[in-house]
Amino acid sequence: MGRISIRQQVREIPLKARNFSSLASLLARIGPVEFIRLYRRFPWLQQAAGIHRLMDHGMNYRNSVAEVIHLIFQYVCGVLEAHVKNPESLVWYEELLTPEIPRAMGFTTFMTESMGLVFPLVDRDGAIPYLDRTENSGFPADMCSFIKASLGMVLARELPKPRLILTTNSPCDSAMAGYLPIEKELGVPIFRLDHPFDTNERSLEYYARGLWKMIDFIERETGRKMDFDRLKEICEERNRASEYLLEFRELLRSRPAPLGGLLLTLSLFGPMLLPGTEAATKLCKHLRDEAKRRVERKVGAVRDERIRVILWNPPFLIDGGLFHWMEESFGAVVVMDMLAYRSYSTIDTSTPDSMIRGLAYDMMKGPMARHTRGPARNYYEDLIRLFREYEADMVLIASHQGCKNALAIAGILREVFRKQEIPFLDIQYDLVDPRITSPEDIRNQVSRFMETVMADRSG
């Protein structure tokens, strides 16, 4: 981690202060008694308060990381306020089911896996108590730790209870099956969408029908009615954010890449946590503007970009500083990854049917949904395409041990890469649990690869 100049520190004061202001306004809205109760009931809030450390992982683009942190604050404060003031208005959704529909019905939405995403980024050991909780309750140690952490939080009763849950069978069996104990523990109604294997006209129609059934389910369970005018507003807001993100993605093709891997990972937070909101659009616009400004000035994520990397599979959450370290140590910049390469299609808002169909399409084409629930060819064809489009030099496969889908195509990938003469490094690790492969070991593996296979470029 480099040193931060006094000027930068001063510049960051308002960026951090607005987050404390979000907390203060939550305090004002719910009152001090409830505020303290929240802190006692959800001990992880203390851990989450350390989220500003994320900025240290993105030394070369701290301001942009600060924007993402601000969005996370808004998200968490919104959920906590709903939990205190109107618990019946809180709906949980699974990570690959975008929440525009319940939001259009007036619900506050919470992504079940969101804390599992944030904890390890803030503190590499942050999710361990919850992983242990799940395993000690008899669930398999080898299930995906992403859902394992969320299940642990549910078992520990440390998440705000929802009115109902919406889920899908994507991206994997762990995520699919993991919602059974969550449902049993919470005792709330749950709706399950069925994601077919492949994406085509017929499966899209089937999936979209599933969304219509989901609307019926929510209406039946809660008595609230679907508001398609509100959904239209949300989808239009979402379309604006998508435009920015598509531009942002395009700008990352520049040499040098204007922003690095951490920002790619964090760029997901807007579309995942608060899609169709002004906050998400603002974040996406910031990312686009920042990338554009840097491209115009020829400022890269790192001063001397030597290696362009495509990262495949979910990023190394247990080592948020990995990207910065790769940039500084080897001039290696992650220019695109699987999760950032999601579908940002424009949703046709002309009719209710076109909106539902557009949302269904985006979910089916989403990262992991099409890669792990779908056929292997989606997984490697997207990767090869991006490798060419982004003029990359190598591929880094983050082989999360809980992802049986990705592990099972190691041989296919090896063959495809060799045929295409693509250098690749495959690191076996766990997304959320640093006890499987430590961040230090991950960096050692990267070092060895850079110093041998990529020696002619890494300097």
Added chain:
Amino acid sequence: MEKESMMLPEEIEQAVRTLENPDIADFRSKGGRTIGFFCSYVPEELLNVEGLASFRMRAVDCRGSEIADSYMGVFNCSYTRQCLEKGLEGAYDFLDGFVFVPGCDHLRRLYDNWAHFVKPAFLALVDAPHVRDEDALKWYRDEIECLWEKLAGQFSLPQEREAVWAGIRKTNRTRQLLEELDRRRWQDPPGLSGARMQEISLFAASVPKERANPVLEDLIAHVKTEALTEPYRARVLLVGSHLDDPGFVGVLEETGALVVRDAYCCGLRDQLGLVADVGEERDPFAAIARRYLDRLSCPRMYGDYPRRMERIVRMAEEARVDGIILEQLKFCETWGIDGNVLQNDLKARGFPVLRLEREYLLSGKGQTRTRVQAFLESMGK
């Protein structure tokens, strides 16, 4: 438990011990085609129309999976890795094609590996839904029809629906006979052991139905007049994931836990329930789809847990079991997660429950015996 008195015909034992058995060889020599299938959600009926025979995929006699391990991950279930190993060796060359269902993460990726490395002449995938409702039924029905069109094209089968109904009737007959044998097993005193029933089920899943059905009829006649004479300590229901090894059931039974009923993949769970044959004007594909969605489900059918749980309880009560053993292949998330919930719920309903995690190849017999013994003792048996 002493060695069981009832001996099975050599034909059955051979079909269990080997992949290509004489009945298949004979069927193929007369122009028949044999199709391997990987999941109990593959509509077996279509693979048993005139001229075709179904074969439930196993990796008999596999000694390791070194090559497959390098293609798949060591965290993938050993059934899929062993099958891939065998596939890479060419051990399934006696089969004319393969049908998959994306039953779970592991099977879905086995399909990808099969397509990429084994490259069979005929390969199809039926995308069975994960939920049960009318839309899912329609989706499944169309998938089944699509499979039929592929099979008919590849193997020059008659296009008429009557051909499909004939396959349904033949497969229904096998299921009826197996259910009848199963009833003999769970009567008191039991007619045969769980290991024998497993061998019979595997035989029926490995030879053409034309051959299986008369053999099963003979066995029923035999079991009707005989009851198991060996002592046992407890009657158990065995529930769980893919299990095609009578040796594993044998280990449980040697320890005194007689498997009087089962609900595991490759056992009787797959056979329970018939395709409703209510007339040829009916749509055979819809009838098949309904059968597969209505039967006792695998945890891959998420959202079906309450129904699954009640069916298992009913089976346990009907067979008057003393306890329930849940077995699962290591790294099977669906059974690993669902099984934990099931265990707690079955215990809450008053059933003693033992959970066993296993690898595809029989291993850790001593440990399994110890755990089963402790389980039996905990039940006071």
